[in-house]
Amino acid sequence: MPERPDQDRIGELLALDLQHVWHPYGPMPGRTEPLLVESASGVRLRIAEPGGVRTELVDGMSSWWSAIHGYNHPVLNEAVRSQLARMSHVMFGGLTHEPAVRLAERLVAITPEPLQHVFLADSGSVSVEVAVKMCLQYWRSQSRPGKRRLMTWRGGYHGDTWQPMSVCDPEGGMHHLWSGLLPVQVFADAPPAGFDAAPDRAYADHLRETVARHADELAAVIVEPVVQGAGGMRFHSPGLLRVLRETCDEHDVLLVLDEIATGFGRTGTLFAAGHAGICPDVMCVGKALTGGYLTMAAALCTTRVAEGISRGEVPVLAHGPTFMGNPLAAAVALASVDLLLGQDWQREVKRIETGLREGLAPAKQIAGVTDVRVLGAIGVVQLDHEVDMAAATRAAVREGVWLRPFRDLVYTMPPYVTGDEDVAAICRAVLAAAREG
Numbered sequence: 001m002p003e004r005p006d007q008d009r010i011g012e013l014l015a016l017d018l019q020h021v022w023h024p025y026g027p028m029p030g031r032t033e034p035l036l037v038e039s040a041s042g043v044r045l046r047i048a049e050p051g052g053v054r055t056e057l058v059d060g061m062s063s064w065w066s067a068i069h070g071y072n073h074p075v076l077n078e079a080v081r082s083q084l085a086r087m088s089h090v091m092f093g094g095l096t097h098e099p100a101v102r103l104a105e106r107l108v109a110i111t112p113e114p115l116q117h118v119f120l121a122d123s124g125s126v127s128v129e130v131a132v133k134m135c136l137q138y139w140r141s142q143s144r145p146g147k148r149r150l151m152t153w154r155g156g157y158h159g160d161t162w163q164p165m166s167v168c169d170p171e172g173g174m175h176h177l178w179s180g181l182l183p184v185q186v187f188a189d190a191p192p193a194g195f196d197a198a199p200d201r202a203y204a205d206h207l208r209e210t211v212a213r214h215a216d217e218l219a220a221v222i223v224e225p226v227v228q229g230a231g232g233m234r235f236h237s238p239g240l241l242r243v244l245r246e247t248c249d250e251h252d253v254l255l256v257l258d259e260i261a262t263g264f265g266r267t268g269t270l271f272a273a274g275h276a277g278i279c280p281d282v283m284c285v286g287k288a289l290t291g292g293y294l295t296m297a298a299a300l301c302t303t304r305v306a307e308g309i310s311r312g313e314v315p316v317l318a319h320g321p322t323f324m325g326n327p328l329a330a331a332v333a334l335a336s337v338d339l340l341l342g343q344d345w346q347r348e349v350k351r352i353e354t355g356l357r358e359g360l361a362p363a364k365q366i367a368g369v370t371d372v373r374v375l376g377a378i379g380v381v382q383l384d385h386e387v388d389m390a391a392a393t394r395a396a397v398r399e400g401v402w403l404r405p406f407r408d409l410v411y412t413m414p415p416y417v418t419g420d421e422d423v424a425a426i427c428r429a430v431l432a433a434a435r436e437g
């Protein structure tokens with residue numbers, strides 16, 4: 001069979017995609033043609049256009065916070081390749097292997113000391129499900145089965161499976177679609193904005209009162225520390241996390257920190273809890289865990305929680321995914337964590353922070369911009385209207401950059417290896433997207 005011309009193949013792939021393939025939060029059939037990525041290397045995505053033309057885009061998204069070292073990294077490639085030559089997967093029930101054991105050892109070493117036990121899950125949402133199960137099982141084993149609700153604050157995001165959805169922001173999470181089906185959780189008001197703001201007294205009291213009022217039925221408080229990501233890219237005072245830690249201790253409520261977006265350096269500390277100097281009872285990590293190579297997340301817990309579960313009527317943790325501890329994912333996660341720790345990552349994140357502050361400052365002059373904020377390697381421009389995604393994306397692509405705005409936000413969290421000129425290009429693209437979106 002003669003080979004079809006390249007532009008036919010590209011056009012065919014895009015047409016098939018619209019017809020058959022769901023995309024995140026997308027309609028079916030698809031309405032807007034996605035960009036076709038042929039390969040990616042460093043901080044660049046190589047796009048094949050329907051006419052057969054190739055273009056390169058600087059990635060401003062790190063593939064949703066995950067690709068912190070960029071793409072096609074020789075060290076990460078080698079970690080996958082050498083693990084592949086041994087085995088890509090074996091079941092984790094009754095069997096174990098070095099990549100999973102070493103990864104767990106490393107995670108225990110780099111997280112706050114009381115976190116000693118690691119459950120390897122296949123995605124962030126699943127790690128949140130597991131974290132919730134840990135907390136519910138803990139209270140059952142303490143003969144307090146009435147403690148089974150969760151508390152969070154508004155504006156959060158914890159994933160798209162059922163329990164995580166129940167603690168996402170009720171409006172952004174479209175809870176009305178699921179009323180009567182989703183567990184009804186306790187919501188405090190959204191935390192006041194501002195990383196540098198002193199913790200708001202009245203708001204701290206509101207948190208304390210809400211925990212106190214529901215203490216008998218609360219298994220845990222779950223929040224994203226310091227940065228609420230997909231719920232609205234908002235930053236809050238680390239002092240509020242200390243308030244939550246104290247209040248939870250006072251009222252016998254567990255504290256779960258969802259570090260899936262913030263973990264591995266993104267906000268300037270290795271974990272965002274580090275800004276507050278607190279330790280949660282359960283911590284979830286994901287996204288950047290594997291350097292964006294494969295899907296894996298983890299829920300870590302303290303010995304108190306683990307021992308509590310073991311004393312229960314069902315003395316085991318009732319969860320065990322088929323691909324738990326996947327060796328390929330564990331091997332590349334270990335390599336990614338070591339790659340991060342083996343460099344002066346704080347300087348790189350600081351360098352990007354400085355570049356974003358300079359490059360995004362002019363956004364304040366753009367009509368319709370209500371806020372410009374930067375923390376670590378996260379830059380956000382907020383508008384007074386819903387972004388026109390198609391127009392904003394076109395504007396960014398014209399500047400040679402890949403961005404994925406949502407709601408009223410144009411934002412970036414570039415890979416840590418992004419050079420200064422590419423950071424500047426990303427900033428120009430954010431400005432263009434804010435102007436034209």
Ligand SMILES: *Cc1c(COP(=O)(O)O)cnc(C)c1O
Pocket residue numbers: 123124125126128157158159160224229230258259260261286287297
């Ligand atoms: C992305 C995210 C999740 C969900 O992770 P998935 O791997 O997409 O299931 C949960 N919590 C936070 C804070 C996230 O950013």
